[in-house]
Amino acid sequence: AQTVTQSQPEMSVQEAETVTLSCTYDTSESDYYLFWYKQPPSRQMILVIRQEAYKQQNATENRFSVNFQKAAKSFSLKISDSQLGDAAMYFCAYRTYSGAGSYQLTFGKGTKLSVIP
Amino acid sequence: ETGVTQSPTHLIKTRGQQVTLRCSSQSGHNTVSWYQQALGQGPQFIFQYYREEENGRGNFPPRFSGLQFPNYSSELNVNALELDDSALYLCASSFDQNTQYFGPGTRLTVL
Numbered sequence: 001a002q003t004v005t006q007s008q009p010e011m012s013v014q015e016a017e018t019v020t021l022s023c024t025y026d027t028s029e030s031d032y033y034l035f036w037y038k039q040p041p042s043r044q045m046i047l048v049i050r051q052e053a054y055k056q057q058n059a060t061e062n063r064f065s066v067n068f069q070k071a072a073k074s075f076s077l078k079i080s081d082s083q084l085g086d087a088a089m090y091f092c093a094y095r096t097y098s099g100a101g102s103y104q105l106t107f108g109k110g111t112k113l114s115v116i117p
Numbered sequence: 118e119t120g121v122t123q124s125p126t127h128l129i130k131t132r133g134q135q136v137t138l139r140c141s142s143q144s145g146h147n148t149v150s151w152y153q154q155a156l157g158q159g160p161q162f163i164f165q166y167y168r169e170e171e172n173g174r175g176n177f178p179p180r181f182s183g184l185q186f187p188n189y190s191s192e193l194n195v196n197a198l199e200l201d202d203s204a205l206y207l208c209a210s211s212f213d214q215n216t217q218y219f220g221p222g223t224r225l226t227v228l
Contacts, residue, residue, distance in 0.1 A: 004159075033215055041207060045160070045219035091159050095215070098162070102173025102216045104150065107159030 002027045002096050006108035013082045014116050020067075021077045021111045022090030029053075033095040035105070036066070036077045036091040046091070076104065079113075087115045121210050121220035129226045130198050135158045138193040139209030150217060151183060154205040157205075166191055177178040203227045 003026045014107035025034070036048040051059045051068050058066050064085075067076045079086055089112050093105040122141045130136050133142045143148050152160035162175035166185035180196040189210070195202055203226050209217035 035216070037219070042221065043224075044221040045207060045209075047216065047218065050216055087124065093159075098165070098173040100166040100172040100173070101214075102148075104162035104165065104173060104175060105152075105160070105209075105217060106162070109157075109159050 002013070002029075002094050002106050004092050004094050004106050004108040006090075006092055006111050009109070010112045010114070012114040012116055013079070013086075015082055015084060017082055018078060019082055019113065021090050021092075021113065023075045023077070023108060025073050025074065025075065025092070025094050027094065029097075034066075034075045035095070036064070036075075037091045037093060037107075038088045039091060039110070045091070049077065050060075055072045059074040066067075075109045082115050084115050084117065087113055089113075121208060121218055123206075123208050123223050125223060126221070127213065127226075129228065130183045131228050132198055132200060134198050135196045136198060136225060138195075138206050138208075138225070140191045140193070140210075140220055142189045142191065142208075142210030143153040143218050146210035147189050148211045148214060149185055149189065149195065150211070151191070151193045152188070152207040153186045153202075154207055154222070155170045155175070156204070160207055163193070198227045200227050 034051045063080045090111045092108045098104040149167040151163040154160040165173040169185045184192045205222045208220045211217045
């Protein structure tokens with residue numbers, strides 16, 4: 001079974017600085033998708049960034065970028081120029097085939113990011 | 118384009134009761150998935166519906182059931198509620214199975 005591990009329960013960053021959140025996963029598949037979702041206190045899970053495993057190029061979305069190391073099964077999220085609105089729980093997720101044409105997301109336990117003004 | 122919506126926002130039930138949670142998928146999305154998120158944990162997959170049929174299920178007992186309607190909206194039903202069912206229930210919709218977009222969730226408290 002696929003597992004997703006986020007080893008940092010909490011992180012903090014100074015406003016305008018850069019922070020990196022770690023994620024490792026375990027899989028025997030060769031083609032898959034990885035995601036970072038943000039969950040602020042409002043509870044809504046917001047998609048931050050997506051990475052297709054077959055693409056060697058790391059995904060970027062404005063201030064958010066990933067470092068995808070397929071051989072090491074590592075998928076870290078870098079947030080540049082941190083803003084107060086970035087404070088939230090961040091979840092790393094792996095898309096798993098669950099049979100009969102369906103896919104599910106397997107999530108890590110999350111990292112709580114605080115942004116210090 | 119409207120996003121995923123869920124109702125109600127909060128719900129309080131007592132042990133043994135039954136509950137129905139509702140979800141409207143994002144416009145153009147034909148697949149709906151439901152997740153349970155216990156406090157301090159990541160979401161856990163309950164099941165997925167595609168074109169009104171359940172086509173994937175996580176490790177949840179049969180008292181968790183669902184429906185999907187022709188307009189792709191969905192319901193999650195939980196029978197014989199237990200204290201451990203207290204959680205945030207998230208609905209997610211997708212078009213191509215590659216990316217799921219989440220609603221704001223329903224907070225269920227079982228007393």
